[in-house]
Amino acid sequence: MQRHFIEFTTPDTAAMMTDTVTTPDKHEVLINVHHSGVNRADLLQRLGLYPPPADASPIPGLEVAGEVVAIGEEVTTCSIGDRVCALAHGGGYASAAIVREDHCLLLPDALSSEQGAALPEALLTVWYNVFERGMLARNETALIHGGSSGIGSLGIQMVRAMGANALSTAGSPERCAAVAKLGAEFVANHNEANLLEQFKEAGYAEQINVILDIAGGDLMQANLELAAPDGRIVCIGVMRGMQSEINLATLFMKRLTLTGSTLRRLDTAARAECFQAIREHIWPEVLAGNILPVIDSTFPLADVLAAHEHMRSGHHFGKLLLDCRVS
Numbered sequence: 001m002q003r004h005f006i007e008f009t010t011p012d013t014a015a016m017m018t019d020t021v022t023t024p025d026k027h028e029v030l031i032n033v034h035h036s037g038v039n040r041a042d043l044l045q046r047l048g049l050y051p052p053p054a055d056a057s058p059i060p061g062l063e064v065a066g067e068v069v070a071i072g073e074e075v076t077t078c079s080i081g082d083r084v085c086a087l088a089h090g091g092g093y094a095s096a097a098i099v100r101e102d103h104c105l106l107l108p109d110a111l112s113s114e115q116g117a118a119l120p121e122a123l124l125t126v127w128y129n130v131f132e133r134g135m136l137a138r139n140e141t142a143l144i145h146g147g148s149s150g151i152g153s154l155g156i157q158m159v160r161a162m163g164a165n166a167l168s169t170a171g172s173p174e175r176c177a178a179v180a181k182l183g184a185e186f187v188a189n190h191n192e193a194n195l196l197e198q199f200k201e202a203g204y205a206e207q208i209n210v211i212l213d214i215a216g217g218d219l220m221q222a223n224l225e226l227a228a229p230d231g232r233i234v235c236i237g238v239m240r241g242m243q244s245e246i247n248l249a250t251l252f253m254k255r256l257t258l259t260g261s262t263l264r265r266l267d268t269a270a271r272a273e274c275f276q277a278i279r280e281h282i283w284p285e286v287l288a289g290n291i292l293p294v295i296d297s298t299f300p301l302a303d304v305l306a307a308h309e310h311m312r313s314g315h316h317f318g319k320l321l322l323d324c325r326v327s
């Protein structure tokens with residue numbers, strides 16, 4: 001099968017390339033990709049700041065949705081003709097992608113392939129960081145920073161669906177109001193002075209059990225102060241800086257846990273375990289329409305640089321997608 005894919009020939013240029021895709025290995029499936037999700041990590045990869053792991057495809061793109069067109073000889077959970085969304089170990093910015101069968105979710109008729117492609121990376125990132133590492137429990141409170149992001153907009157809905165309370169942050173009053181509509185009980189504006197005071201005034205000081213931090217930098221000390229005793233803070237991004245000055249006394253006085261992860265470095269088996277947990281706990285809520293991806297816009301695959309620029313500008317709300325159906 002012929003595959004069209006994107007190669008970043010320099011940090012500022014993208015070329016549409018063509019090759020012949022290999023056949024899937026025994027536990028893999030070949031997907032005719034209709035849509036692919038755009039993630040912050042892709043922008044960093046393009047700039048050479050986030051090289052893919054050695055065993056990953058050098059082609060960018062971490063999540064896809066489309067139709068299964070070939071399966072490996074030992075595949076049992078997917079069939080040719082199934083509509084699926086999947087996490088890709090690279091290779092998503094393409095008209096065809098090979099993924100592991102246990103990294104796929106079957107799409108119901110009610111979900112479009114655009115909606116499907118908007119799900120895997122956010123589902124896995126939130127599940128692993130908020131529920132596995134952060135151990136968020138029913139009736140606890142989670143602060144999901146960046147509620148207007150692809151990760152945050154789905155994360156708030158997942159927290160609510162699992163019976164916990166969601167708080168969030170966003171960058172303007174309008175964006176805060178839109179994030180509140182996703183189910184966040186209170187949304188602070190991180191561009192206004194004193195984030196800490198906003199949460200204190202709203203009655204959440206030291207009431208927050210789990211914090212998903214997508215920005216790092218100067219946000220970290222505020223996280224430590226906002227957390228409840230025995231709180232868990234999980235850092236997954238550094239948009240505000242890789243360095244943080246923190247008061248370690250805050251950490252030990254409240255017995256806090258500070259951790260983090262990156263999905264790209266999680267091994268295959270751990271990702272498959274997350275998918276299984278998501279099938280059990282989250283997917284029924286997706287099927288019931290209680291969790292829906294928020295989609296900002298979709299660009300043709302050939303316009304990938306415009307999609308990246310839109311993400312870099314920060315004007316989007318929710319997920320950006322690529323239409324990979326190249327004729």
Ligand SMILES: NC(=O)c1ccc[n+]([C@@H]2O[C@H](COP(=O)([O-])OP(=O)(O)OC[C@H]3O[C@@H](n4cnc5c(N)ncnc54)[C@H](OP(=O)(O)O)[C@@H]3O)[C@@H](O)[C@H]2O)c1
Pocket residue numbers: 038039040041121125146147148149150151152169170171172175190214215235236237238239240261262263264311314316318319
């Ligand atoms: N570690 C992992 O495994 C993993 C996986 C996926 C994503 N991530 C990280 O998670 C973050 C979100 O990813 P995404 O793909 O969902 O990106 P995205 O949709 O582009 O979201 C970025 C969001 O960050 C907010 N933001 C921008 N500057 C900020 C600042 N200085 N302080 C606080 N918030 C700021 C923006 O919202 P406002 O303008 O409303 O503030 C924007 O909605 C990124 O940092 C990404 O690298 C990590």
